[in-house]
Amino acid sequence: MTETTKVVIIGAGVAGLTLGNLLLRHGIGCVILERRSREYVERRQRAGTIDSRGVRLFREWGLDEVLAGEPIAEVEGGFWIDGEELPIEFDGDDNSDSVFCPQQVLVHNLTEVFLRDGGDLRYEVADISVDPENGVVRYRDTTIIGEYLAGCDGDRGVSRASIPAGVLTRYSHEYGYAWLSVLAEVPAHSSGMAIHSRGLAGLIPRGPGNSRIYLQCPLDDTVEEWTDERIWSELEARFGKPLTAGRILEKQLVPLRSVVYEPMSYGRLYLLGDAAHIVPPMSAKGINLALNDAEVFAHALIHDPSELANYSETCLRHIWNYQAFAAWITDVMHNAGDSSYEGEFRKQIARAELARQFSSPAASRLFGELTAGVN
Structure with a gap:
């Protein structure tokens, strides 16, 4: 069976689901393919804070509802140095732009909204192969031809691995x-x-x-x-x-470790989130970088697809700024x-x-x- 669609999104994590919702709300056809089960994807527990840029993204795109997290008791936060507590105190207004929402809750909410609005999301899609030059994704007996491919399947996914050797430069620390x-x-x-x-x-x-x-x-x-x-x-x-x-x-x-791949595109394939970059967990910025990639890609496709020629350059400016912060906070806290x-x-x-x-x-x-x- 052969299908065609505007965008094939590989991976149903934060990057893939955010991109799918942004495109769906603007009438752009897309299919999301995920090799794992829905239960597995929604149980992965990772970062819990969406920074002010991420919050602004969801609000401006009419997706406020995905920020509704699980209710938790009032949490007392602080730092300890050699057993001495240095409590964190903030002015209520200072921290109002960031939202605590565990990743599994955000993924569940994005999934619910995407399916409710008629999105095509396929789980347990095994043996995916990607042809980035021709925009072809195959699995089992199905072939999907996309005008664009979005690789949102993480550091060990098939998307980046499908790009020929020698095309990407890997920067790492x-x-x-x-x-x-x-x-x-x-x-x-x-x-x-x-x-x-x-x-x-x-x-x-x-x-x-x-x-x-x-x-x-x-x-x-x-x-x-x-x-x-x-x-x-x-x-x-x-x-x-x-x-x-x-x-x-x-x-x-x-x-x-910190890792950045450049460029973030090849042929019809564009890399988003962990498929293109890794920041150390100390920085709490991985989820927010994925959201930025999704917004840059969606904005270009919706308003002017020719802007995708600058997708990698646009994203990398933001990524390197976050990498600079991540390296600084990681070194300071551990040293x-x-x-x-x-x-x-x-x-x-x-x-x-x-x-x-x-x-x-x-x-x-x-x-x-x-x-x-x-x-």
Whole structure:
């Protein structure tokens, strides 16, 4: 069976679903293909803060309803340095433009709106192959020809892999350490980051009953080394206070890195979100970069398709700005604790930078957002 459509979107994450909704609302035909099941996609728990640019996007495009998150109890946020709490306090108006909405909630809401409005979303589409030069996507016995292809299927997806070798330039930076990322059944009563000589730690709400735990660790650590008991013990040591323990649901090691691919298009294929760039989770900006890519692509296609010739250049200006911030905040937060990575001099410089930042109301707002929005 052969089909035709204006845009074939590969991947039903934040980038793909946002793009699909923007196009659908302006009468542009599209099909979203997702290799996983709907249940799997809607259970992935990641970043929880949509910054002011993302909030503005949804409001201006008439999609305010997708920002309705799960109700959670009032969360007390703060930072701890060597066991001493530095609470985050903000003026109510300062932080009003960002919204806490766990990724699984945003994905669910975007999916519901897309399907309600008549969108074509296909799950469990196995064995996808992409021909970017001719705009052809194949799976099983189906061939879809699109005038444009949007690769929104992440860092390990088929979209970027379909681009011939030598076309893309890969820029990357490895930070030299990893995070143990843990999902635990812990009510979201508190949220914060701890800087300690043993390494960075984080406890971030992911809904009313779950929280994310982050523990900085060496790159050569293994998940097996991190027993449940060790996780809770290490978290308490770095925060310097007793914490409520809960059932551990999942664990994974995440090496911290920054990656950018250039250009972000080839033939009829355009890359969006993690398919084109990765920022370290410390920055809490991955979801917001994906939203910006989707808006740039949709705006060009709706108003003047010739603007897609500048898609990569337009997106990359924004991406490199966010990468600069991500590298800065990642280095400062990690260097301020564990001196074994960059040395005692860099540790003292990082602590001086933190002290300067905490004296600024704008910085307090930034650090407050980080306590809720780390990826």
